[in-house]
Amino acid sequence: MLKGTDIIVKALKEEGVDTLFAYPGGQAIDIFDALYDQSDIELILPRHEQALIHAADGYARSTGKVGVCLVTSGPGATNLVTGIATANYDSVPLVCITGQVSLGLMGNDAFQEVDIVGITNSICKYAVTVRTREELPRILKEAFYIARTGRPGPVVVDIPKDIQQAMGSEEYPAEVSIRGYKPNEGVHIGQIKKAAAMLKKAKKPLFLIGGGVNISGANEQMRLLAEATRVPVITTIMGRGAIPTSHELYMGNIGIHGSYAANHAVAECDLLFSIGTRFNDRITGKISEFAKNAKIVHIDIDSASISKNIVVDIPIVADAKIAIEKLIEYIPEMKTNKWTEQVQAWKKEYPIHMKQYEGLTPEKVIQYINENFTHPIITTDVGQNQLWATQYIALESNRQFLTSGGLGTMGYGFPAAIGAKLGNPDRPVIAISGDGGMQMNIQELATAVTLELPLILIVFNNGYLGNVRQWQEMFYNKRYSSTCLTYRRSCQKNCMDAEKCCPKYVPDFVKLAESYEAYGIRITREEEIAQAFAYALEHKHAPTIIECVIEREANVLPMVPVGKALDEMILDC
Template sequence: MEMKGTELFVKALKEEGVETLFAYPGGMAIDLFDALYGQDEIDVVLPRHEQGLIHAADGYARSTGKTGVCLVTSGPGATNLVTGIATANFDSVPLVCFTGQVPTHLIGNDAFQEVDIVGVTRNICKYAVTVREREKLGEVIKKAFYIARTGKPGPVLVDIPKDIQQEYGSGEYPDTVTVRGYRPNTGVHAGQIRRAMDVLEKASRPVFLIGGGVNIARAQKEMTMLTEKTGVPVITTIMGKGAIPTNHPNYVGNIGMHGNYASNQAVTRCDVLFSIGTRFNDRITGKINEFAPHAKIIHIDIDTASISRNIQVDIPIVADAREAILKMLEDAKPLPVEEWKRQISEWKEEYPIHMKKYQGMTPQIILEEINKMFPESIVVTDVGQNQLWTTQYLELDEKRQLLTSGGLGTMGYGFPAAIGAQIGNPDKTVICVSGD
């Protein structure tokens, strides 16, 4: 059966299980809104600004594990998504962003509100495309959702010209899609895992360095089991915080320029650094030639390009964090690291991060009250000192989640992302932390 492009768009969203659409109307997207108006399965959330819209979709995606979906018009509507796309790209958040576009015969003519949004965003998302043939609309949308969700998650952009929206064509929406040149890793190299475990078992001062990839993979439970089984202490990046409960005896703290003394000393003194799901960015490494100078470095990451890009590693493993940890658990055994853990505990006690020298109410006091009063909550931060205080003092476990813009450090992220998190989790308390 033939249908308009707009009708196929709505059908595609339903087929992909989209329940919430963050959308702001405009001339080149109004036909898509008309098609959405005739259905009641997808909730359309109307923001006050497109940048707020995409941050809300980002917060929705991070807090629920679902794909965030956006719809805006062409030109300024599309360009207002750019910062949010870059934010999601840095932090591996699955988003599918639909933009209206001027009719195909006007593209390239400097038409009113025409912007080459694909050209603008190509380097800050996983996939960006303008649909130029009505018969390819369903395939392109299917491809967009597949790419956003698989491998290292991230944002994609689909630009739909107005004439493609209005044109009639096939109403078929594909069940599967093959993307040439895109082969996300789905397995684990058992030999490399065994090799890594052999190195770990011979270590006297090992540490796990955990990044956001473990949280993205929803592998917190498995990571906690791994540290308990081996006894190896855990250090996290800001994005990796919460990979194991922060009150766990094996948890040391954050690493890097915003980390604590014990974590940084442990990385400097360790003999095996077992990293899972981190990019080794400049905020955690400092001077590269002084980072973990005595350690053999093992690096697990789903993104091949992230391995040995900043820090040369000894054992590279390309794999999903959860799948790799499950494989490690098969061979994991208790390691003789008690003396090493005592040394780390001494560093923590000797050089704690606290604000006791300040009079009156401090950020530490506020966050400690949040820990007491809201044990089951989602805490979203903006960017600045508020973010750093939160990542130091907020306690995280399976009942409390932290959302923050890590890689891009996007100012203004907090409040709209908190709204998106609340929409996705209506029964939870969502707290937004802001201010310097």
């Protein structure tokens, strides 16, 4: 016989969990007690549960393993909510174990009781309350299975305290069988043949690759497919890295901040061959104009993603890797060189750059990273910092670029970097944030310092919530409502300009880093970039903030205004 908490520990070990992102509390204290005596699982104590789940998410995205969270009931559980939704959108496998009040107290509004299953039902892959000690091992087994198979996603397992304490079977099941959950493991050959035939007929085919290719690890197959057909490849933000960004057939990102070549290729192609993307509104622009000359093939593991936003001609429900491997067997001889050369010419003629801004720009900082780091892991926050990163970062493969693409969660980047570093201790990990998002989980400096993690934390500081400010500049007559982070009460109301006499920015990121016994350096000139990175690399056991003070009103361009077609891009303004 084993206690409930001991079977939880056994389950974690059987599932190969070596890192547990955990924050204790009253209804999880028994599980923490059971974990105290074992040495196979390292407990990571972030300073806030939201950061905790983003760290688990960063760990999962960068390693491909299931990220595991353990928190207490009530506020411990509700603080996970944003992270659960973040992981759900981007198909990240997580198992979130939440403590719960005892069964007898449930429903009585007990101290720190919330219905976390009810709260998270619509933002996770599966959520369940364990109601008997007998079903605990089976539910844990199912949770890991559901999280990592099919289209991966977060699973919430809510465990009442009395079940944690109850004695029961020692057995942890080896097999799992869920009658309502059978992930697709094959591919329909007939559909693959039809898709190959359509590819053969196409004069202007285009591969549109989403995060599904990166998640299934089909990068090598994707490169082979592209090279064998010589069809140009574009990606969504989540698909970036599907083939190396330096590849001659890679034309950049599609979408509202995509490249000219990618967006124009979508507008002009006659076959859009898409793999592992949801056709989110951020990539389609005006939906009625999207790829309107094209037939559409759509491969996705999730049948609900197919024909949801755009109607497709050939749907194929399958894992990207399996589908691409099969497709390679049926690849036709392609004679589309002229088209490929045309898209390559666009790429050459209209590169993305920030040459309109002088001095220190995000582009130059990111180019420095591209030129000086080997296979780094990059995390981003959300906003301009993320968009610049997606435009300029060079990637070799998957699991290298972690960003909250679907939910767009500010505060994601820094804690995700902590998780990524824990999962990849030998690789450089760089978080790219803005000054706004960095402050959303700034308390994690304590976590990074105590874990002795040599993270490089880039903060692009423009003193604004820059992406919203950009929209206000472009579409709201420069009415900078609540986006200036240097604003003080004594400022003139309705200030529209960043002026030299603006109040001092707070916090002082360098002093803040120092107060946590981390390191900080502030740079304002292009010439200081190399020196700042050299400074950061000196610190082998502590994080370094590199605060890059950038042009306050720099914009992310090109841009497709909302409601416009992809080829109606603003290139300069």
